[in-house]
Structures are given as structure tokens and as C-alpha cells.
Amino acid sequence: MTDHGPQPVERQLPTEESRDLLALVRDLVQREIEPVAAEEEEAGRFPREVFRLLSASGLLALPYAEEFGGDQPYEVYLQVLEELAAARLTVGLGVSVHTLACHALAGFGSKEQQAEHLPGMLGGGLLGAYCLSEPSSGSDAASLRTRATRDGDTWTLEGTKAWITHGGVADFYTVLARTGGEGAHGITAFLVPGDAPGLSAAPPERKMGMKGSPTAQLHFDGVQVPDARRIGDEGQGFAIALSALDSGRLGIAACAIGVAQAALDEALAFTAGRRQFGRPIADFQGLRFMLADMATQIEAGRALYLAAARLRDAGLPFSRQAAMAKLFCTDAAMRVTVDAVQLLGGYGYTADFPAERYMREAKVLQIVEGTNQIQRMVIARHLAGPESR
Known part of the structure; x- marks a missing residue:
């Protein structure tokens, strides 16, 4: 019998510093976010203290200038978002929204405005x-x-x-x-x-x-x-708003892959432990093929959002790729989470397992930061030009 179960995500990170950063994020997630995520979501409690902790840890400043506590490339920042969203989408998406809210001042504000407001916004506990x-x-x-x-x-x-x-x-x-x-x-x-x-x-x-x-x-x-x-x-x-949305769409793409990865990990753990007809259900070909398709969609989505992020980091146009990443990753998250519920069978439909929460959360990602129908319009406009009137 083969060894089943989720494996750690293998990440390509550009520096030793960024690898240490991801290790810090995973530790914080395991201590502060994952253990209470299901209970907090069911109760509808907003994790304000978690955001203060993220701010104090420098995690709300990552894609901004070094003088304000940041200086990480977008490809690293997005992988941090993915880890946070996998633990609890309320936190991952919240960080993405906060970054979106800071974008206008960081990108278009005067030096005086930035000096007055950005320290508190990025590292002073503000949200x-x-x-x-x-x-x-x-x-x-x-x-x-x-x-x-x-x-x-x-x-x-x-x-x-x-x-x-x-x-x-x-x-x-x-x-x-x-x-x-x-x-x-x-x-x-x-x-x-x-x-x-x-x-x-x-x-x-x-x-x-x-x-x-x-x-x-x-x-x-x-x-x-x-x-x-x-x-x-x-x-x-x-123009400022559109500039922010290009980057924000990459944040949503990363969050979507985080939710999808969490759903796949849940499905892998369940199918490895659930036995029917004398063996783990993960041994049955029909289920194995579903797991393979889920993993492939996640890897493809991750590669797509990282490719767009690297364009952004290089100072190259990335609007089309950001729309593609948002579209593909959020659609993939919806498919993966639906399949995760299916793989858990009746258990997947209960609130005792997180799969149903992941499915409900994935739906909103197809809507926010421009619906996926709007993303298709953006992509087509880049390919074929504006629509005829």
C-alpha cells in the first residue's frame, strides 16, 4: 500500500530571507490562525488582534518600500497571502484588501503624505x-x-x-x-x-x-x-483605482489558490484515512483521478499568478496576466472545493469538516475585484482591442 496524505507545498523563493519569511508565516498560522479558524468563522468573529499581530510582524508592509518596513517582491508577498488564506480566508483576503487600500497613497501620494500616514498604515497596527x-x-x-x-x-x-x-x-x-x-x-x-x-x-x-x-x-x-x-x-x-485593481486581482488569485490547497489537503487526509471495501478510498482509481485533477489545477493557477507577479516585479505590463490569473485561479478554486466536498461524501456536507466552508468561501472569489465575466472582457480587450460601438 502506498503512503497517502497531503505533502508540503514546494515553493520557489528568490532569497534566503524570503524562505525565512515563509517559515515565520507558517509558524504564525499554525499558532494563531488555524486552531481557531473554524470556530471563529462559525461565530462570525472578526480577528482584529490577528491583524495587529500581522502589522507588528511586518506582514502588512511586505510589497511596499523598505523605509516603511517592506521591500519584498510581489511574488513573495503573494505566496504569504496564499499561506494566510489557506488557514483562514478572512485573514488572507483581509491582508489583500488592506494592501489595496494602501496602494493609492504609496503609489500616488506626495512624500509628505507618505511620511505622515504610511508608517501607521503599514506597521502601526492600522487596518x-x-x-x-x-x-x-x-x-x-x-x-x-x-x-x-x-x-x-x-x-x-x-x-x-x-x-x-x-x-x-x-x-x-x-x-x-x-x-x-x-x-x-x-x-x-x-x-x-x-x-x-x-x-x-x-x-x-x-x-x-x-x-x-x-x-x-x-x-x-x-x-x-x-x-x-x-x-x-x-x-x-x-486611473489610481485601476492601477490598484491590477495588483489586487493578483492578491485574489493567490487567496484562491490558498483555499484550493487547503481543500485538497483536507481531501487527501480524508481519503487516506477513510476505508471502504477493506482499503483506503484513496486507492480507488476514480478518486485518485479527481485528486490528480485538483492538484494540477492548483499548480497551474499558482504558476499563472507567480508569472504575472514576476512581470510586475520587473516593471513590465501585467494587466492582462493579472486578469487571467484572477479568472483561472478563482474558477479553479471553485472546482477544487466542490470536488473536495464530493470526495468527503456526506461528511463533506457537514460543518464538522472544513470542506463545506472552503466551497462557500471560494464562491465569493469569483465575484470580488471584478467578476470573472469582467475579467474575460479585460482579457479580450487586450487581445482584440476595444469593443465596437
Whole structure:
């Protein structure tokens, strides 16, 4: 009889430092995240202390400049995300969203703004959120209606944002608001404190999965923001948002592979221990083929997101590859988690095993950071040009 069961993920990492970093992350995961993940998710508890620990450990600053505690290439940062998401998607996706929320200031803010805000955002225990979507503008983000009106050196924000991860618990929000006419060129980015007067959160959405991660509408009722918190030029906000989304899609791809890997590991462990007809069910060819297909999809997805990350690290265009990675990895996660439930049989349908949680969590990854239908449009536009009107 052959030896069955999950094997450690073999990673290609560029430096000894990055290998030590992944070892640190795995240790933190095993001590602080994995043991309570199922219980915390079932109870819908947000792991705020875990994010403070990640911040204190330098894990919220990884893809940013060395002066702010980072200086890791994206290919390393994404593999950290994968490890975190495999343990608990609420944490992995939360780190990805936080990185997205910091992107505007780190990439387009002035030196003075960066010096004032980035240390706290990246290593000072603060947690961020990203505010682009609205109740009437999701995929069509350029049609957003939240408006910022200027009076001297102060902007007043009015409107509602929707589907905000960390809505109501974040310490700061990167907010895209309309400052000019209709369309993409009338949008500006702002950094809004989480405790700003006039800012309130609706009760969190009741979701299929990721119950420990609050997703809520945010209401801006006369929220005043000094011009010193405007990021980039007036009208530059939509370009800033698109730049952040390219990188954010890679974060979602890495999280998806993390969830898929966790589901495969669960299926391998179960099928190795479950005996029917006198032998482990992992010995039956039909199940072995399912496991082989699951592993192949995971390896292909990991290779795809890492290839896109290496393009980004080299300063080369990567938008098309980021959309491809987000599309493929999240679709693969859905297939792998469905198969994991099937391999566990009736046990897979119960909350006593994590497979059903992985399946519920995988679904949202096909939706966030641009639905997979939008990813196909992005990819096709790169290949064949804009659609005819």
C-alpha cells in the first residue's frame, strides 16, 4: 500500500530571507490562525488582534518600500497571502484588501503624505478598506455617484459605498468620489479616517461565507476631508483605482489558490484515512483521478499568478496576466472545493469538516475585484482591442 496524505507545498523563493519569511508565516498560522479558524468563522468573529499581530510582524508592509518596513517582491508577498488564506480566508483576503487600500497613497501620494500616514498604515497596527463600489455601480465603477465638493481647502463627501470589506471596522478608507463631470475623468481619490464625523456603516451583509469578515455599506453624510488628504491630482482617481485593481486581482488569485490547497489537503487526509471495501478510498482509481485533477489545477493557477507577479516585479505590463490569473485561479478554486466536498461524501456536507466552508468561501472569489465575466472582457480587450460601438 502506498503512503497517502497531503505533502508540503514546494515553493520557489528568490532569497534566503524570503524562505525565512515563509517559515515565520507558517509558524504564525499554525499558532494563531488555524486552531481557531473554524470556530471563529462559525461565530462570525472578526480577528482584529490577528491583524495587529500581522502589522507588528511586518506582514502588512511586505510589497511596499523598505523605509516603511517592506521591500519584498510581489511574488513573495503573494505566496504569504496564499499561506494566510489557506488557514483562514478572512485573514488572507483581509491582508489583500488592506494592501489595496494602501496602494493609492504609496503609489500616488506626495512624500509628505507618505511620511505622515504610511508608517501607521503599514506597521502601526492600522487596518484599511477600499471604497470604490456603490449600490448602483459595481462592474461599471466609472459611473459612481458619491460626490466630493470643494470649499477652500476642505472637501465634503456625500454618498454611499457598498460591498466594503472591513466596512465599519477599518481605521482608514481609500475613497473614490466624483469631483467633476460624468465618467472616469471626474473621479478623485481621498484618504478618509475611520472615525470621521458623518461617516457611518450599515449593519454587515449576511453572507454565504467569510462570516468573520464584515462587508458593509458606508454612508458619507457631510464627511469633511482636508485637501491634504486628497491623493493624486483631481480627476486622477479612476486611473489610481485601476492601477490598484491590477495588483489586487493578483492578491485574489493567490487567496484562491490558498483555499484550493487547503481543500485538497483536507481531501487527501480524508481519503487516506477513510476505508471502504477493506482499503483506503484513496486507492480507488476514480478518486485518485479527481485528486490528480485538483492538484494540477492548483499548480497551474499558482504558476499563472507567480508569472504575472514576476512581470510586475520587473516593471513590465501585467494587466492582462493579472486578469487571467484572477479568472483561472478563482474558477479553479471553485472546482477544487466542490470536488473536495464530493470526495468527503456526506461528511463533506457537514460543518464538522472544513470542506463545506472552503466551497462557500471560494464562491465569493469569483465575484470580488471584478467578476470573472469582467475579467474575460479585460482579457479580450487586450487581445482584440476595444469593443465596437
